[in-house]
Amino acid sequence: IGNQSFIYRSLYYWAKSYYTNLKSKDIYSDLTPVISINILDFNLIKDSDKPHSCYFIKELETNHILTNHLEIHFLELKKFNNNNNNLYEGLSDWFKFLNSKDKLEDTMEVLVKKNPIMKEVYDEYNKFVKSNDLYNGYSNYERDYFNVLMLNEERIKGIEEGREEGIKEGMQKGIEKGIKETQISMAKNMKIKNMDINLISELTGLSIKEIEKL
16 A cells, blocks of 8 residues: 555554464563565655665664564665665665566576575565465455455544444444455465465464364
8 A cells, every 4th residue: 555554554564473473371571573574666754765764663862772573674666776775785686676577587687696595586486476376365365455444444434424332333343244254255265275274374364273164
């Protein structure tokens, strides 16, 4: 989504990944750092022409970093310029790969000669786009996710226009039911295609036990 609400979406995904680190009977010190990397084809951070931004939790006056458990990166592709950037070479190569569209093979030929690990990147990319299960599964998830967002926005708009409190409660239940039904529908389709159950759980948000019962 090309607007400022993406910041909240990024925080939501980071938080979801962070809390799922804590398994049953674990203690808080068992939590591990989560690094969120957001690749954007639009400009998000205002008043900055930096293609790469990194955020931590810092004390306001001393800049003391509270913890390394939260680290959020934004790679804004449209701000990248091959001839004018202060990125270190490795990150610059990533931007070149991500910005390549029409001449990806030519770009990768150059990048692989400079950095052999880019061959692994290119191989994984091809594996993803050529796998119907992975590509279609993610595409369907994105489609359903945005459909639910649009539905939520319309219902929330109605609430803000002055609906009765009882109606608000009913609408909230309807939103929750709609989201659940979408998750279940997505999971069923993925099971039919024999996708890995852990991947289904990650894409839909359903637990493995819920998926096994479908």
